Amino acid sequence: MATVNPPAQPLVAIRDLQVSFAGVPALRGIDLTVAPGEAVGLVGESGSGKSVTWLAALSLLPAKARVTGSVLLAGEELIGAPPARLDDVRGGRVAMIFQDPASALNPVLTVGRQIGEALALHAGLSGGALRAEAKRLMELVGIPDAGRRLDAYPHEFSGGQNQRVMIAMALAGKPDLLVADEPTTALDVTIQAQILDLLRAVRREFGMALVLISHDLGVIAETCERVAVMYAGRIVEEAPVAPLFGEALHPYTRGLVGSLPPLDGPRRRLTSIPGTVPDPRHLPAGCAFAPRCPVASGGCRETDPRLAAVGEAHRVACLHPGAEAAVPVPAAATLPATTGAPAMALTS
Amino acid sequence: MISLVTARDLARTYQLRRGVFGRPVAVRAVDGVSLHVGAGETLGIVGESGSGKSTLGRMVLGLEKPDGGAVTFDGAPMPEPLTAAWRRSRARMQMIYQDPLGALDRRLTVRDQVAEPLAIHGLGASSERMEKALAMLGRVGLSRHVASRYPHELSGGQRQRVVLARALMTDPAFLVCDEPVSALDVSIQAQVVNLLVDLQESLGIAMLFISHDLRVVRQVSRRVAVMYLGRIVEEGDADDLFADPRHPYTRALVSAAPAPGGKRERIILTGEPPNPAARPPGCAFHPRCPLAEARCRETAPALTTLGGRRVACHVVAGPAAATREAA
Numbered sequence: 001m002a003t004v005n006p007p008a009q010p011l012v013a014i015r016d017l018q019v020s021f022a023g024v025p026a027l028r029g030i031d032l033t034v035a036p037g038e039a040v041g042l043v044g045e046s047g048s049g050k051s052v053t054w055l056a057a058l059s060l061l062p063a064k065a066r067v068t069g070s071v072l073l074a075g076e077e078l079i080g081a082p083p084a085r086l087d088d089v090r091g092g093r094v095a096m097i098f099q100d101p102a103s104a105l106n107p108v109l110t111v112g113r114q115i116g117e118a119l120a121l122h123a124g125l126s127g128g129a130l131r132a133e134a135k136r137l138m139e140l141v142g143i144p145d146a147g148r149r150l151d152a153y154p155h156e157f158s159g160g161q162n163q164r165v166m167i168a169m170a171l172a173g174k175p176d177l178l179v180a181d182e183p184t185t186a187l188d189v190t191i192q193a194q195i196l197d198l199l200r201a202v203r204r205e206f207g208m209a210l211v212l213i214s215h216d217l218g219v220i221a222e223t224c225e226r227v228a229v230m231y232a233g234r235i236v237e238e239a240p241v242a243p244l245f246g247e248a249l250h251p252y253t254r255g256l257v258g259s260l261p262p263l264d265g266p267r268r269r270l271t272s273i274p275g276t277v278p279d280p281r282h283l284p285a286g287c288a289f290a291p292r293c294p295v296a297s298g299g300c301r302e303t304d305p306r307l308a309a310v311g312e313a314h315r316v317a318c319l320h321p322g323a324e325a326a327v328p329v330p331a332a333a334t335l336p337a338t339t340g341a342p343a344m345a346l347t348s
Numbered sequence: 349m350i351s352l353v354t355a356r357d358l359a360r361t362y363q364l365r366r367g368v369f370g371r372p373v374a375v376r377a378v379d380g381v382s383l384h385v386g387a388g389e390t391l392g393i394v395g396e397s398g399s400g401k402s403t404l405g406r407m408v409l410g411l412e413k414p415d416g417g418a419v420t421f422d423g424a425p426m427p428e429p430l431t432a433a434w435r436r437s438r439a440r441m442q443m444i445y446q447d448p449l450g451a452l453d454r455r456l457t458v459r460d461q462v463a464e465p466l467a468i469h470g471l472g473a474s475s476e477r478m479e480k481a482l483a484m485l486g487r488v489g490l491s492r493h494v495a496s497r498y499p500h501e502l503s504g505g506q507r508q509r510v511v512l513a514r515a516l517m518t519d520p521a522f523l524v525c526d527e528p529v530s531a532l533d534v535s536i537q538a539q540v541v542n543l544l545v546d547l548q549e550s551l552g553i554a555m556l557f558i559s560h561d562l563r564v565v566r567q568v569s570r571r572v573a574v575m576y577l578g579r580i581v582e583e584g585d586a587d588d589l590f591a592d593p594r595h596p597y598t599r600a601l602v603s604a605a606p607a608p609g610g611k612r613e614r615i616i617l618t619g620e621p622p623n624p625a626a627r628p629p630g631c632a633f634h635p636r637c638p639l640a641e642a643r644c645r646e647t648a649p650a651l652t653t654l655g656g657r658r659v660a661c662h663v664v665a666g667p668a669a670a671t672r673e674a675a
Contacts, residue, residue, distance in 0.1 A: 045533035158620050188396035189560065190617045190636075193604035197616050215534060218606025245608040259538035261567035263605055264591050269545075270567070272538035276503045 009075060011036045011176055011209050012057070012094075017069035017079075019049075019056045024280050026052045028233040029069070031307065034177065039203065039210040041220030041241075043256070044230030047277055050213045053230075054179045058094060059086050074176075092122045095170035099182040101162035105154040111138075111165045112150030115172060122173030137168040140205075142198060160191035164198065171202060177209045178202075184219060196223055217260060221245055226313070229253045232278055232288035235307055239314040249310060249321035251293050287319070295323040351384040352554050353408060353522055357417035358382070360403050364625055375624045377403040379578035380417070387521065388552040392569030392586060394562060394601070398624045399575040401558045405524045408556055409443055410434060421522070439469045442515035446527035448507035452499040458485070458510050459495040465517045484513045489543060505536035509543065516551070524556045529564060537564070544568050562605050566590055574598045577622045577632040579648075584657035594659045597633050631662065639663045 010033040019027040027049045034040050042050040055061050057071040057078060071078040073093060078086065090096075098104050106114060115134040119125045125133055131150070138146035141164040154162055163183060170178055180199065184192035200223065203210050214220050220227055221241055228238040229250065237250040248254045258271030275292040278284055284291050290300040300319055307317040360378040365371075378400040385391045395401040406412040408419055410426040419426040421441065427433035445451050453461055463481040466472050472480065485495055488509040499507055508528060515523060525544070529537040545568055547553060559565050565572055566586050573583040574595065582595040593599045600615040619636040628635050634644040643662050651658045652665045659665050 045535065160621065188621055189562075189604045190396065190600055191621055192606075193600075193614060193616050196606075197614075216606060217534070217608045221608035222606050241608075256534055257608065259534045260608070261538075261541065261563040263563055263566060263602070263607065264587075267567060267587075270538035270542050272542055273535035274539070276505060276536065277533075 010034060010072075011038075011074060013070075013072040014053070014057060015070040015072075017053065017056060017071060018067070019052055019061065020066045021064060025233055025283070026065075026280065027056065030233075030235060032228055032235065032238075034209050034211060036176065037203075037207050037209050038226065039212065039224040041224035041227040042211065042213045042230060043215065043217055043220050043227060045215060045277060047232075047280070048230040049233040050230050051181050054096065054181065054211065054213070058090055058096065058179075060090075060096075091118060091170075091175075092173040093175055094177045094179065095173060095175040096179040096181065097163070097166045097170050097183050099185050101166045102154060102159065104166060105162060107154055110151050110153055111157070115150075115165070115169050118169045118172035133172075134168075137171055138165075140171070140202070141165070141168045142194075143168075158191075160187055160195060163187065163195055167195075167198060167202065171206065174206065175208060177211065179211045179213070181213045182215070183212070185214070185216070192219070199223065217245070217256060229256070232283065233280065234288065234317065235315075236289065236318070237316045238307065239316075243311075243314055247322075249314070249316045250289075250318045251295050251320075251323070252289050255292075255294075287317075295320050350387055352387040352389075352422060353383075353385040353556070354420045355381065355383050355404075355408055355417065356419075358404065358407050358414045358419070359416035360400075360407060360412065361415050373625050376578050376627060377624060378407065378414075381575075381578070381580055382417075383408075383573060383580070383583075385522070385554050385556060388548070388554055389571070390548060390555040390557055390569045392565035392572040393556060393558045393575060394560065394565050394572060395575035396560060396601075396621065398577065398622055400578040400624070401575050402526050404575070405443070405526050405556055405558050409441055409522075409524045410437065411443065436469075439465070439471075439518040440520050441522040441524070442518070442520045444508075444511055444515055444523060444525040444528045446530050448504065448511045448531075449499055451511050452507060454499055457496050457498060458490075458502070461499075462510065462514045462517060465514060469518055471518065480517065481513070484517055485510075487516070488513045488547075489539070503536070504532050505539055508532065508540055512540075512543070512547070516547070516553075519551075520553065522554045522556075524558070526558045527560070528557075530559065530561065541567055562590065562602065574601065577624060577627055579632065579660065580651060580658070581633065581660045582658065583651070588657070594654065594657060594664050595661050596637050596639050596664070600636075631660075 012034040014030055014032045017027055017030040030053055044050045056067045067079060069079060073089060112134050115137055116130050119130050119133055134150055135146050138150060143149055143161060143164055157165065184195050187195060196219065199210065212220060212223050224241055226240050227244045228235045231252050237253045245257060248257055255271060255273035261270060273292050278288055286301040286304055290296040303319060305317045305319050307315045309315050310321055358378055358381045362375045362377055363372045364375045381404055383391060393401045393404065407414045410419065410429060413429055427437055459478060459481050462484060463477040466477040482492060482495060490506060490509050494506065529540050532540060541564055557565060557568050569586045572586045572589050573580045576597050582598045590602055593602045600617045603613065603615040617636045622632065630645045630647055631649055634640040641663060649660045649662045651660045654665060
């Protein structure tokens with residue numbers, strides 16, 4: 001899978017995308033590009049806006065959402081595009097899969113019929129050709145005995161198999177981009193490994209770009225080439241995988257990486273991030289992360305930092321990128337009463 | 349180490365009916381599990397869905413009556429559920445669930461909620477109870493102004509702290525935690541994990557820590573047992589077990605745990621996740637096992653001791669190890 005390097009034209013270019021629900025901001029200006037064939041990860045905690053970014057880009061948000069900004073797909077504007085055009089794009093050039101495959105599938109239709117529907121719509125197939133292609137897709141995503149299983153219903157499949165069926169449907173339109181929103185979060189670890197392996201394989205085979213949305217840093221690190229970290233409706237850091245996990249510059253990214261318990265080597269106290277994510281209705285002045293930040297200065301409570309380049313392909317939105325906390329995190333021996341008490345005092 | 353909790357040969361079978369007219373099928377959720385937890389020690393239980401880890405936790409705590417086997421707590425047999433003796437025993441052992449909102453009473457303030465166990469067990473005067481509740485909230489890292497709030501006004505991490513504070517009010521000796529941080533965001537998860545580690549050290553509470561997350565289990569446990577379809581397949585020191593897993597299932601599980609940074613060799617299992625309603629004969633793992641031999645399809649391997657480790661595998665344990673155990 002030769003990624004176009006440097007990209008002549010990005011496959012997707014998102015510029016200043018903003019979304020609000022009844023005046024409450026959910027996305028506060030996202031800039032992100034995806035090159036053809038590239039795998040980009042979006043990490044962040046609940047409410048950070050990682051799913052909303054792509055739902056907004058594909059006009060899948062409810063009508064009450066206010067969306068501004070620009071999303072170019074191979075140069076074509078999607079924000080405000082006519083519904084007929086969007087119908088061609090969704091499932092055609094851009095496919096999306098979600099966390100819970102069982103609720104995304106129709107329980108009263110066979111999986112063969114549902115994959116067939118996608119093929120009829122996006123590949124213009126019918127009759128025997130359609131069934132043959134559906135069977136081929138089922139085999140491609142690793143469902144054994146595909147010919148017979150086409151006539152089975154979603155409840156007859158396990159969670160991992162249903163996610164495979166969703167991937168087969170997504171591939172029906174030969175998309176240029178697959179957006180996978182927490183595709184393995186509901187699955188067991190060993191099944192998750194199978195699905196991630198499958199995503200890597202189909203990406204290679206189809207030369208397809210992948211946007212993987214996940215709260216799990218490990219899943220992103222193993223699957224993606226580039227990562228964008230989101231916090232409170234913004235991208236706070238963006239870099240290729242190795243520097244992002246090795247030399248993170250934003251204190252939030254550092255906190256996330258430090259929150260992950262190691263699986264080998266000595267046990268260290270986790271560098272937890274104190275407090276909780278801010279309420280989008282009452283965002284703090286200045287940097288949204290400042291109230292929880294170990295290196296925040298007075299300036300951070302006044303100036304809202306924007307994403308700026310700090311190196312090749314590395315961007316960060318922080319006034320003190322890479323700064324070390326002046327006061328080290330208390331050691332493991334400290335009593336809980338002293339370590340815990342200030343942590344929650346920050347929440348409103 | 350003196351054993352605080354000992355479980356011998358625990359078994360639990362559920363009747364599952366497929367469809368309205370389907371014949372009931374016996375599902376063995378837990379099938380002959382023995383374990384012990386020393387005073388102040390934490391035993392981690394790892395397993396995927398359907399491994400029986402939650403059922404095991406409820407039986408160890410006496411919330412569910414086993415079909416076979418027995419649990420002793422502090423040397424005495426576990427009283428029958430819902431008897432007066434059982435109620436009294438609740439003060440010494442507590443349970444923490446995944447969903448803190450479901451575990452809290454929405455109509456009670458945090459303070460009343462946390463003080464309630466003392467009232468139930470008739471401990472202390474009313475004013476002392478409130479005093480102790482406020483102190484306990486501080487201990488789990490909640491500020492005093494949270495005390496007058498209701499559960500729905502709190503964040504997920506704060507709610508789990510309230511649940512912990514309430515569980516600790518009666519000075520329990522034993523805590524069963526069933527996926528206590530799985531519903532929390534990564535940064536909040538780290539706060540609660542750090543708190544649990546602090547509480548282990550400062551209060552010397554013994555824990556049975558159940559989770560599907562290997563990283564979290566390793567962080568809080570001294571020893572770890574890996575479950576697969578109702579049985580323990582491997583058990584040992586937490587650091588050793590994750591550094592050098594022996595059972596082919598543990599190996600796959602450890603290798604499948606996603607890791608930022610260095611990409612390790614991954615073992616991708618073929619086949620579908622285990623179904624407790626259709627347990628394969630012989631070793632339950634054999635249909636997915638890369639090492640399976642003919643005997644694995646016929647006889648279930650017993651847990652054998654291999655240098656500080658217990659492993660249930662014909663291939664890994666080998667005939668030599670099996671005879672040593674028998675001798």
